[in-house]
Amino acid sequence: MNPNAEDRTQQFLEHLDDGHMVEADDWMPDAYRAELVRLIRLHAVSEIMGTLPEKEWVPRAPTLYRKLALMAKVQDEAGHGQLLIRVAEDLMAPRGQNREHIMEDLFAGRQKFHNVFHLPVPTWADAGLIGWLVDGAAIITQGMLLGGSYAPYTRALRRIVEEEAFHIQHGESICMALAEGTAGQRAMFQDALTRWWPALMTFFGPPEDGTARSAAPGAAHTSHQAANLRFRIRTKSNEELRQRYLSKYVPRIRSLGFVIPDPTLKQDPTTKVWTYQPPDWEQWRAIITNHGPRSAARVNLRHTSYAEGQWVRDVMSATRKAV
C-alpha cells in the first residue's frame, strides 16, 4: 500500500468511527469493498437459494390460505435476492462483474450460501420451522447489520427486515397450529426441531474466541468477522448474536412443551450467558462448502432452470432496456 492510500484508509476509518455512512460512489479501501461484496453476495445468494427449500412445500401446504401465504413468503425471498444482487452489482461494477458472475460462481461451487439452505425439508413442520426459527435467526443478524456503515446495504436491509417480521408471524402461526394440534402434529414439530437444532446453533457462524480455529477455513471466517467489525459492516460478534437468539427462542420453545436436543443447554441466572454443547463446526464447514445433504441437488435445480432460461434472457436483452 503506498503512503497516500494508507492515509486515505486512515481517514476512511476515522470517518466510519465518527458514525458516517458510505455511498456506492464514495472512495473506499479495496479491503472494505471486498468484505462488502463477500457479505452481500452471500446474503443475496442465500435469499435466492433460500426460495428452494420452502417452495417444495407450496403445492403441499395443507390449506388454501397456507398455500397462498407460503407463496407470498417465497416471493419475498426472491425479491430480497433481487434487491441485494443489485447492491452487490454496484460494488462489483468497477471490476467489470455482474450477477452472471455470481450465478456462475454458484454453479462452479465458488459461491457459498447459508448452511440452513443445504438441508432437506422432509415434512410440513420443517417448512413451518424455517419460517419461525430460521427466519427468526436471520432477522437477528439482519437487525444487527442495519447499523452497518454501507448505506445502500442498510437501505435494502430496512425493507427486508420489515418483510421478515411478517415471515416470522407466518412461520410461528404454522408452528403454533402444530403445537396446539393433534399428537401427530406435535410429534411432527418435535421431529423437525430435533433435526434442525444443530443447524440453528451454527447459523451465526463460529465464535471468535478461537475455540473453532482448528482448521484454516474457520480462521478465515474469524478474520472476516474482525475486519467487518472494524469497518462497522457488522456491529456484533457471532457469539453475541447466538446468545441473543437463545434468550429469545429457548424459553418460547420450552413453554410449548418441546424438547431441545441439548441436555447441557442452560442460562446462567446471574450472567445470563447461555452454555451449550459445542456444535460440530467441521460438519458446518462441510455443509457450507456444498457438501450438505441437499447442496448438489439445490444447486443443480437452480443451474438447470438458469441454463434453460438463457433464451428468455437473450430475448429480453435483445428487446428491452436493461432492467
Add this chain to the structure above:
Amino acid sequence: MAVDRYHLALTELLMQLADDDLVVATRAGEWLGLAPHLEEDVAFSSIAQDEMGHAATYFSLLATIHGGDRDDLAHLRPTMARRNSVMLERPNGRGTYRDEPHFDWAYALARHFFYDTLEIARLDRLVQSAHRPLAEAAAKIRREERYHSQHHAMWLRDIARGGAEYRRRLQIALDRAAADAVDLASVGPMAAEMETFGLLPDASHLGDDWRARVVQALDPLGWSLPPLGGTLNGRHGEHTQDLTLLLRDLGEVYRSSPGASW
C-alpha cells in the same frame, strides 16, 4: 324442478371456476425460484398468488352453495369430480418442481395467455351474473386479471420481436397448449341452464368470444391459433393422470390428519 337445476348449474359453474384457478395456480407456483430471471420470478409469483386467491374466493362461494368446507372441497375431491380444463393440469415440462425441473417457459406463457384470455371473456360475463355474490367477486377479480393480460402481452410482443428462432419456439408452445384446449372455453353439460338462469350470461358465445380475442392478440404478431385438440373434457370430469398426481401432492398434508387444524 327449476330450483334444483339452478342450484346444480351454479354448483357446476363455481366448480369450473374454482378448479381452473386452483390447478393453474398450482402449476404456476411450481415455477417459484425457477423462473428465467429474478424479476420475472417475482412477477410470475404475483400471478400465481392472484390465481390462488381467486381459487380461494370461488371455493368459499362454492362452500356456501354446495355445503361443506372450502378446504375439503379444494383438497379432497377425487379426480373425476374435478371440472378444470385439461390444458391447465398438464405439467410445466419434463421433471418435477423438486427434481430435474426441465420446465418450458414458452409453454407457460402460451398456456397462461390462452387461460387469461378465457378468464377475461368469462369475467366480462360474470360481472352480470344473476348470482349476486359471484358478480361482486368477478368485478374484483377482473381488475387483477387485466394486469395478467398486460404481462403476457408484453412477453408475446418481446418474443415476436426477438427473431425467427424465438417465434418458432412460441408457435410450438401455442400448438402444444392448444392440443389440450378443446374443453377450455366450454362450460360443460349445463351450459343452457347457466345461460337461461343468467348465471353466466351469453354462455353459448363464450367459445367464439375467446377465439376472437386470441386471434386478435396473435394475428398482429404473426402467429395463428392452432386447431384445438384433446379427447378428454375436463368440464365432464374427464382428466389425465397428470391431474391425479397433482391432486395427490395438493392434498398430501391435508389428508394426513383428517379434521386437524393447520
